[in-house]
Each structure stands twice: as C-alpha cells, then as structure tokens.
Amino acid sequence: MFRHILRRLLLAIPTLWAVVTIIFLVVRVVPGDPARAVLGDYASEETIAAYREQMGLNDSLWVQYKNYILGLLRGDLGDSLVSRTPAWDQIKSVLPHTLELSLAAILIALCIGLPLGVISAMKRNTMIDYTTRIVSLIGLSAPAFYIGLLLMYFFAAKLGWFPAIGAGDFSDPVDNLRRLVLPAITLGMVETASVTRMTRSVMLNVLNDDYVRTARAKGLVESRVMRDHALRSAMVPIVSLVGIFTIGLIGGSVLTEQVFGRPGLGSRLVGATRQFDYNMIQAIMVVYALIIVIVNILVDLIYTWVDPRVRHS
Amino acid sequence: MPISRRQFAQLLGMGAVGAAVARVPAAFAQDAATLRIAMNTSDIQTLDPHYASGSQDRATVDMIFNGLVRYVPGRSDAFEPDLAEAMPTVTVNDDGTQSWSFTLKSGVKTHGVDTAPSADLTVDDLLFSFGKASNADSSAYAGDYAGWTFAAGDGANEFVVTTPTALSESLVLPKVANYSGGYIIPQAAYEAIGADGFITSPVGTGPFAFSAHNPQVDVQLVAFADYFRGAPQLAGVNVVFQADPTARELALQSGDLDVIYGLSEAAWSDRMDALDGYTSDVFGVGEQVFLNLNVEHEILKDAKVREAIIKAVSRDNHLALSGEPVAQKTFSVVPAALIPGGLTEEEAEAAGVNYQQDIEGAKALLAEAGYADGFELDLVTSEQTAYRTNYEVLQEELRQVGITVNLEVVQHATMHELIRQDRNPITIYIAFRPTADTYLTQFFSTDGGVTNFSKFTVDDLRDQARAETDTEAQEELWRQADIAIAQAYAGFGIMFVNQVFVRKDTVEYGHELVAVVQLYPGIDETTTISG
Numbered sequence: 001m002f003r004h005i006l007r008r009l010l011l012a013i014p015t016l017w018a019v020v021t022i023i024f025l026v027v028r029v030v031p032g033d034p035a036r037a038v039l040g041d042y043a044s045e046e047t048i049a050a051y052r053e054q055m056g057l058n059d060s061l062w063v064q065y066k067n068y069i070l071g072l073l074r075g076d077l078g079d080s081l082v083s084r085t086p087a088w089d090q091i092k093s094v095l096p097h098t099l100e101l102s103l104a105a106i107l108i109a110l111c112i113g114l115p116l117g118v119i120s121a122m123k124r125n126t127m128i129d130y131t132t133r134i135v136s137l138i139g140l141s142a143p144a145f146y147i148g149l150l151l152m153y154f155f156a157a158k159l160g161w162f163p164a165i166g167a168g169d170f171s172d173p174v175d176n177l178r179r180l181v182l183p184a185i186t187l188g189m190v191e192t193a194s195v196t197r198m199t200r201s202v203m204l205n206v207l208n209d210d211y212v213r214t215a216r217a218k219g220l221v222e223s224r225v226m227r228d229h230a231l232r233s234a235m236v237p238i239v240s241l242v243g244i245f246t247i248g249l250i251g252g253s254v255l256t257e258q259v260f261g262r263p264g265l266g267s268r269l270v271g272a273t274r275q276f277d278y279n280m281i282q283a284i285m286v287v288y289a290l291i292i293v294i295v296n297i298l299v300d301l302i303y304t305w306v307d308p309r310v311r312h313s
Numbered sequence: 314m315p316i317s318r319r320q321f322a323q324l325l326g327m328g329a330v331g332a333a334v335a336r337v338p339a340a341f342a343q344d345a346a347t348l349r350i351a352m353n354t355s356d357i358q359t360l361d362p363h364y365a366s367g368s369q370d371r372a373t374v375d376m377i378f379n380g381l382v383r384y385v386p387g388r389s390d391a392f393e394p395d396l397a398e399a400m401p402t403v404t405v406n407d408d409g410t411q412s413w414s415f416t417l418k419s420g421v422k423t424h425g426v427d428t429a430p431s432a433d434l435t436v437d438d439l440l441f442s443f444g445k446a447s448n449a450d451s452s453a454y455a456g457d458y459a460g461w462t463f464a465a466g467d468g469a470n471e472f473v474v475t476t477p478t479a480l481s482e483s484l485v486l487p488k489v490a491n492y493s494g495g496y497i498i499p500q501a502a503y504e505a506i507g508a509d510g511f512i513t514s515p516v517g518t519g520p521f522a523f524s525a526h527n528p529q530v531d532v533q534l535v536a537f538a539d540y541f542r543g544a545p546q547l548a549g550v551n552v553v554f555q556a557d558p559t560a561r562e563l564a565l566q567s568g569d570l571d572v573i574y575g576l577s578e579a580a581w582s583d584r585m586d587a588l589d590g591y592t593s594d595v596f597g598v599g600e601q602v603f604l605n606l607n608v609e610h611e612i613l614k615d616a617k618v619r620e621a622i623i624k625a626v627s628r629d630n631h632l633a634l635s636g637e638p639v640a641q642k643t644f645s646v647v648p649a650a651l652i653p654g655g656l657t658e659e660e661a662e663a664a665g666v667n668y669q670q671d672i673e674g675a676k677a678l679l680a681e682a683g684y685a686d687g688f689e690l691d692l693v694t695s696e697q698t699a700y701r702t703n704y705e706v707l708q709e710e711l712r713q714v715g716i717t718v719n720l721e722v723v724q725h726a727t728m729h730e731l732i733r734q735d736r737n738p739i740t741i742y743i744a745f746r747p748t749a750d751t752y753l754t755q756f757f758s759t760d761g762g763v764t765n766f767s768k769f770t771v772d773d774l775r776d777q778a779r780a781e782t783d784t785e786a787q788e789e790l791w792r793q794a795d796i797a798i799a800q801a802y803a804g805f806g807i808m809f810v811n812q813v814f815v816r817k818d819t820v821e822y823g824h825e826l827v828a829v830v831q832l833y834p835g836i837d838e839t840t841t842i843s844g
Contacts, residue, residue, distance in 0.1 A: 031727050032724060267529055275726070
C-alpha cells in the first residue's frame with residue numbers, strides 16, 4: 001500500500017506541472033488586463049503602465065513562467081496581484097471554511113442518502129420507493145442557490161433560528177455551527193439526492209447477485225444479509241462516487257458560498273477570475289489539484305478497507 | 314424504560330447539537346452600536362484610498378480617512394473644512410500659477426498601529442500624502458494633479474497647493490477633498506505598514522479605524538475615540554460583502570444587517586420602503602449613462618449615420634430599466650442635475666440638441682447616407698447588468714432602424730480593455746465624475762487618450778473653461794462644449810442612475826441624504842442606531 005501511495009504521489013507531479021502550465025497560459029490568453037481590473041476605469045494609462053511594471057506583467061511570458069515555476073519549487077504560490085499578499089495566506093484563510101462546508105454536506109448526504117437508497121431498493125416499486133425517487137429527483141433538479149434562498153427565507157428571515165449570512169469564527173464553535181447549518185443542508189440536499197439514487201441503483205444490482213441469494217437460503221436474517229453481504233459489496237462504487245462528490249463539492253460549492261456570504265475556495269476563484277488575478281487563480285488551481293490527489297488516495301485507502309480483494313491484490 | 318450506553322451517547326450527542334442550535338440569540342447577537350452595512354461585492358479590492366475605485370472600497374476608506382476639505386455630509390455640491398481649519402485662501406502669482414493656502418487643524422490624531430502609534434497629523438503628512446497621490450507609481454489618481462506642486466507654507470501648520478494656472482474652486486476643491494487622491498495618509502503609518510500592507514490594513518484620521526479584514530466576509534472598523542470631531546456614536550462599522558441581492562434583503566430582514574446596498578430599480582425600492590421598519594433611500598450621486606459615437610469609424614464618420622443612431626435612441630426605453638426616481642434623464646454628456654456644466658432639458662431644447670426618438674427620420678437619414686438596407690456593427694459589453702441591459706436596449710433600438718448589432722458579452726474588465734482598443738464604434742459608458750472638466754477631459758479631449766472613445770474633442774472650450782475663474786462664465790463654457798458634442802452627434806446623454814440603500818428605521822445617518830460622491834449613504838461620528 002505504501003508503494004501504491006508513493007507511486008500515486010509521484011504520478012501527481014507531472015499532473016500538477018501540466019495543470020499549472022495550462023492554467024498559466026489559459027489565464028493570459030483571455031483578453032483583459034489585471035492592472036485595469038485592479039485600478040479601475042478611472043486610472044490613467046500612465047498609472048496602468050506603472051502598475052504593470054511593478055507587478056512584473058511587462059516581463060515576457062517565458063520570464064513570468066520561469067519565475068512562477070521556480071517559485072512553486074520553493075513552495076511559493078506567488079502574491080495576489082490585487083491584495084499583494086501571499087496567495088497561500090488567502091487560501092489558508094478560506095480553505096477551512098470550504099472543507100468544513102463540503103464535509104458537512106457529505107455527512108448529511110451519507111447519513112440520509114445511504115439509508116434512503118437501501119430502503120428504496122429493499123422496498124422496490126412500493127410507495128416508499130416511488131416517494132424516495134421523486135424526492136431525490138427534485139433534490140437533483142433544484143438549483144442549490146434556490147434551495148439556499150428558500151431556507152434563508154424561512155429559517156433566517158421568518159423564524160430567526162439561524163443567521164442568514166456569514167461563516168462564523170472557528171474559535172467560537174457554537175456560532176460556527178449555527179452558521180454552517182443552512183449552507184450545509186443546502187449543499188447536502190443535492191448530494192443526498194445523488195447518493196440516494198446511486199445507492200438504490202447499486203443495491204438493486206447486488207440484491208440480485210447469487211451470493212445474496214445464497215445468504216438468504218442459508219437462513220440469515222434480512223438485516224444481516226443487507227449489512228454484511230449486500231451493503232458491503234455495494235459500498236465499493238458508492239465510495240468512488242463519494243470521492244468524486246467530495247472533489248466536486250470543494251470546487252462546486254461556490255453558489256452556496258455566495259448565497260450565504262461564506263468565504264471559500266470556489267468564491268475566491270470566481271473573484272480572482274473576475275479581477276484577472278493570475279497568481280491567485282494559479283495558486284487555487286494548484287491547491288485544487290493537490291486536493292484531488294489527496295482525495296483519490298483516501299478513496300484508495302477506503303477501498304482496501306471495504307473490499308479485501310483490493311487489499312490482497 | 315432502561316436505555317443502553319449507546320442510546321445514551323446518541324441522546325447526549327443530539328442534545329449537544331440541539332443546545333448549540335437553540336442558542337440563537339446569544340450566539341450571534343451583535344453589539345447594538347455596531348452598524349452592519351452590506352455592499353454588493355464579494356470582497357475589497359484595495360483600501361489604499363489613492364487606488365480605491367470600487368463602491369465598497371470608496372465607502373470603506375471614506376470612514377477611515379479625511380481630506381483637507383470635505384463634501385458637506387449628504388451633499389455633492391458644497392464643501393466645508395475638514396482637516397483644514399478653514400476654506401483655503403487663494404493667491405494668483407506673478408508667473409500665472411495659483412496658490413491655495415490651507416491651515417491644518419491642530420491636534421488631529423492619526424489612528425495608531427503597533428508599528429506607528431497614534432500621533433498628531435502634521436504638514437509633513439500632507440506633503441507626503443499629496444506627493445503619493447500625484448505619483449503614478451503610488452496612485453491611480455496621479456493624473457488629477459499634473460503640474461500641481463505642494464509645499465509647507467510660512468505660517469504655522471500652513472500648507473500650500475500650487476496649480477499651474479488659475480483655476481476655479483470647482484476644479485480644485487474636489488481634488489483636496491475626501492475623495493480619491495484627496496484623502497490624507499499619515500506618513501509614519503504608511504511607511505511602517507508598507508505600500509502592500511496598506512492595501513488591506515489602512516491607517517487614517519477618520520471617525521473609524523481599521524480593525525480587521527476577513528477575506529470575502531467583511532471589513533471591521535472600530536470607533537476612533539480621539540477623532541477630532543468627537544468620538545463616534547457607533548461602536549464600529551462592519552462592511553459586509555454579499556454580492557447576492559436577495560440574500561442581502563433576507564439578511565436585512567433576519568436582523569443580520571442594518572443597511573444594505575439595494576437594487577437600482579424603482580419597483581424594488583418601493584417594495585422595500587413599504588416594509589414595516591425599513592426605509593429605502595434613493596440618492597445621488599447618480600452614475601451617468603451616455604453614448605460615445607466614434608466619428609472616425611468607417612461608417613459612423615458620416616454625421617448622418619451618427620444622427621440616425623441618436624434618433625433611434627429613446628431615453629424612456631433606457632429609463633425603464635430602472636424607473637424613476639432611481640433613474641433620471643440627462644440631456645448632455647455632463648449631467649446637469651448632478652454637477653454644474655450640464656444642459657437642462659430646457660437648455661438642450663433651446664440649443665436644438667434635445668434629440669428625440671424618430672425611427673422614420675433615422676431610417677431616412679440612413680438612406681441618405683447610403684445605408685437604406687442598414688448595416689452591421691459588432692459591439693462588446695460587460696456582463697454587469699447595468700451595461701448589458703443598456704446595450705441590449707440599444708441593440709433593439711438600432712434593429713428598428715435597420716442596424717444589426719452583434720453583441721458580445723465579456724467580463725467587465727475585459728470590456729474596459731477592449732473599448733480602449735477601439736472595439737466599439739458606439740460605446741455606452743456608465744460613470745460618475747466629480748466635475749464637468751473631468752467628463753470633458755476624459756471622454757472628449759485629446760488628453761483623454763484611449764478613453765476619448767468618440768475621437769471628437771472640445772479641447773479649446775475645455776481649456777477656456779479651465780482658465781475661467783468666474784464660476785458662471787466657466788459653467789457657460791462647459792455648456793457650450795456639451796452643445797458642440799451633441800451637435801457633432803459624438804456624444805449623447807441618456808440618464809443617470811441613483812444609489813439605492815435600504816436601512817432599518819432605527820438607523821439615522823446624521824445628515825440629510827441628497828448626494829454622496831463616495832457612493833454610499835455616508836457614515837460618520839453622527840450616525841446612530843437606536844433601540
């Protein structure tokens with residue numbers, strides 16, 4: 001397993017290099033000037049030119065690329081062109097909020113989606129199954145920002161149970177939790193629907209397999225058949241799906257973050273893109289790439305726990 | 314009924330979560346004296362006042378910094394002393410230059426930081442600040458001070474600003490006021506924090522001192538007890554970033570916010586105003602929406618084509634995007650209702666430049682110009698609603714006279730880049746500028762450079778107006794420039810769009826709201842929250 005992880009990490013190096021190179025080039029191909037975006041439309045051409053010089057934007061593409069790669073090798077993600085502070089400092093300040101929100105949403109999705117999917121599969125073509133499928137379809141179809149605004153309307157504006165916006169401070173866990181509830185439910189609802197449908201689908205396949213039939217024929221109680229034979233086997237594709245969801249959530253929670261006024265990596269990326277903050281965009285993409293590598297390794301590790309065949313191979 | 318250890322642990326966990334969730338009021342009850350104002354953005358760009366241009370940045374720096382003079386709170390058409398003891402005295406020198414002498418108030422304290430404790434503001438700080446503001450390497454507004462010099466005067470606390478020619482008050486005061494390059498930065502603090510650090514940790518002399526910046530969440534300001542006009546009545550101000558208008562509205566109603574940046578729509582403003590406990594304020598300064606027609610474009614160089622385009626445009630169509638009184642018509646490229654030097658409807662009518670929509674007339678003009686079958690134009694617009702919708706209305710107006718507009722929507726900064734490369738034969742520009750001279754210089758003079766989108770210039774009239782120290786004569790010259798632009802069909806004023814902010818009724822700004830150049834209601838030491 002150690003060699004496997006090491007191999008994955010080594011493979012990540014060319015992947016990261018390709019990602020940073022492509023992003024480096026792509027952000028510069030889009031027409032637009034970071035100096036103009038930062039200084040505003042009132043700034044004179046003289047001021048714009050001075051800013052470009054200060055920020056090294058007048059250097060040739062090759063010189064900028066070389067400086068960037070050398071910086072990366074030293075562990076320096078560069079400075080934001082807007083705030084002129086280290087990009088990593090900004091990422092560090094928002095990343096915990098994104099991880100917190102994503103993990104909470106995944107937790108909600110697993111706690112609700114897995115049992116619902118199993119029940120739906122067990123009660124196939126009954127009212128419970130139909131209801132679950134319809135509700136999950138609605139969950140998949142409703143845009144996250146719309147669900148978020150509805151939750152905000154009822155639970156913040158009308159009932160006053162939760163704050164409408166903001167992320168809270170990690171030093172105040174109670175406030176932090178209160179501010180997490182609505183966004184986590186918003187994001188979790190969409191994922192719950194996906195997990196429910198996926199679990200149901202996988203379970204239906206597994207329930208028709210010979211080993212499940214054999215387990216039942218041996219006289220095992222249904223709960224044990226489900227827990228030890230069907231669900232465990234079904235977990236392999238579900239774990240893959242959850243891994244993909246997690247990666248998607250970390251990058252795709254931007255709408256939820258914006259509706260609830262939460263800081264986050266996705267929102268920061270959108271802001272950086274609007275401001276043509278090349279260094280910030282590149283830094284965030286590097287972090288995304290690293291997260292994808294880490295999540296994939298975690299998924300591999302979970303595979304070995306869920307499926308002994310992987311471990312033995 | 315006995316319960317297992319596992320059930321007990323589960324109940325305990327659920328109880329803990331429930332208790333946490335139920336602690337609503339205590340957990341996030343805000344200090345009543347801290348005002349929370351939400352701006353329409355996701356974060357600050359810069360809090361260095363000499364670079365601040367976004368509305369969130371302008372609003373925030375206005376609470377932190379002062380100018381030598383200031384706009385009378387709530388107004389954009391009058392000045393009063395700020396850091397200066399009195400309004401300046403003016404002397405015309407033998408060499409034709411003009412000196413404006415200010416006397417700095419004694420005992421004005423700067424905000425303190427660890428590396429630069431609070432200290433008295435001095436003339437050296439003024440010299441440093443204007444030196445920075447007039448340098449293109451350290452200011453976006455350096456162009457405003459071209460040829461100006463700054464020096465300590467002979468008298469105690471005296472500071473002298475010298476302009477290369479005699480200028481009227483209306484051209485000088487905005488540049489030494491609490492706006493853009495006029496904000497005073499204390500030298501010691503700036504040097505201690507550094508140019509880069511100052512972007513997110515500014516230090517000034519205003520009623521509120523910078524406390525913290527939580528990226529993408531808020532900027533926290535605290536009351537400056539030693540503020541020279543007296544300690545603020547608020548404990549502080551949180552400038553909250555929330556780009557989504559519906560979320561801002563709900564957060565206001567949930568009690569998370571006290572003031573929100575609103576939608577520039579009369580219907581929305583009326584709806585919010587009708588809510589119990591809230592007041593919607595519609596106030597200036599408005600952002601002027603005007604057309605720039607490139608007189609050197611291969612098709613638009615024919616004046617008949619430009620006239621046809623202007624006659625295809627209906628101010629009412631554009632006004633309907635926001636509705637009155639949020640939007641109001643203008644009749645020249647300089648908005649008369651906001652600043653001196655624009656044309657009123659009557660003046661435009663009298664000068665024969667109050668052009669009205671005339672579809673048939675426009676078609677006839679195009680036929681005369683050899684474009685009976687119309688032609689195609691490629692235009693770029695920003696994704697920002699104000700730009701995009703105005704361009705879409707223009708697209709439909711021009712379609713009615715046979716001109717096909719291929720509209721490309723791009724990012725806001727990209728649009729600004731492209732229009733400076735002459736991509737648009739017709740440019741809609743939306744901006745507030747503090748003087749008629751600024752509008753004419755930036756958009757209709759040789760000095761405007763890449764922002765002279767029309768390529769039409771009124772340099773002579775602009776220069777004559779600059780040299781005119783008699784206010785009425787100066788304004789008349791600006792009006793003549795407006796008329797010249799309109800007669801050449803090079804520019805066309807459509808409307809200006811006011812600011813809309815909604816506040817809880819418990820919030821009192823401390824002044825009447827007419828127009829605020831800093832693009833927010835104006836929060837200072839007199840602002841209060843009751844109840």
